[in-house]
Amino acid sequence: MDFRLWFITLAVSSMLSLFNIGKTPPPMEIDLSGNWRFQTGEELGREHPEYDDSRWGTMEVPAFWEDRGHQGYDGHAWYRTSVEIPVDWQDAPGVTFDVGKIADEDRVYFNGELIGTGRGWTRYRSYNVPLKIINFGDENIIAVWVNDLGGKGGIWEGPVRLRTGIRAYSRFNIEEY
Numbered sequence: 479m480d481f482r483l484w485f486i487t488l489a490v491s492s493m494l495s496l497f498n499i500g501k502t503p504p505p506m507e508i509d510l511s512g513n514w515r516f517q518t519g520e521e522l523g524r525e526h527p528e529y530d531d532s533r534w535g536t537m538e539v540p541a542f543w544e545d546r547g548h549q550g551y552d553g554h555a556w557y558r559t560s561v562e563i564p565v566d567w568q569d570a571p572g573v574t575f576d577v578g579k580i581a582d583e584d585r586v587y588f589n590g591e592l593i594g595t596g597r598g599w600t601r602y603r604s605y606n607v608p609l610k611i612i613n614f615g616d617e618n619i620i621a622v623w624v625n626d627l628g629g630k631g632g633i634w635e636g637p638v639r640l641r642t643g644i645r646a647y648s649r650f651n652i653e654e655y
Contacts, residue, residue, distance in 0.1 A: 506570075507641035508561060510620070514539045520554035520623075525587035527619040531558050539638050540578050542630035557622040557633060561640065565615040572644035573612060575620065577603040579635040583625040589618055599629075606644055 516537030523529055537557060538546055548555075567573060577586060581599035585592060589612070594605030612618060624632060 505641050505643045506564075506567065507639050508563070510559060510561065510638045510640060511539055511636055513537065515558040516543070516555065518548065518551060518553065518555045521556075524556045524558070525585075525592075525621040525623070526590045529558075529621075534558070537632070539633045540636045541632060542581070542634045543626075543632040544630045546632075552626050552628050552631065555624050555626070555631070557624065559620050560617050561620065562616060563612055563614055563618055563640065567642055568609065568612070568614045570609075570642035572642070573607040573609065574641050574643060575605050575607050576637055576639050576641065577605065577622065578633055578638050579603070580622075580624055580633050581629065581631045582627040585623040587619075587621040587623075589613065590621075599634075607640070 513536040515531045515534040517524070517531070517534040524531070537543060539557065539559075543551060543555065563573070575586065575588065575593065577584070579600060579602055580596065583597045584595060584603060586594045586596075586603070586605055588607050591608070591611045593607055594603065596603045622633065626632070
């Protein structure tokens, strides 16, 4: 009797292992570095997906905007990009937007919904994206408002990406506050 129970247990665990049943899949990610739509100013409504950004310029992300043609500019600016998130991500335990480091303040919107804010130019930003606001298999709009208080500004260090999984921690420097 003990042998049969041992054999059944071994057979079941082998089948589960063989077909990856009960294992968490490795995280998947979408690299969002590259050219984003970019416009200086603080005009309201730029976070909404239907906002027309077709006349905006582009800005490489990550990079300081002073190093990309906006020398000496301190103030507000908006970044926007679109991304299609695969349908199979809807079964993930969560989706996280790693936006990297921003000089100096930010508000991050996903499909028009505020998902996070931050302050401090050396602070790495990572925000959870609620699954209910994601258009799986379709276009999604990410908008990032940045306020540069002085010095160089912008989304300046990555990684800048979407990934499956939830944000496990937040790195920050208490001296920034």
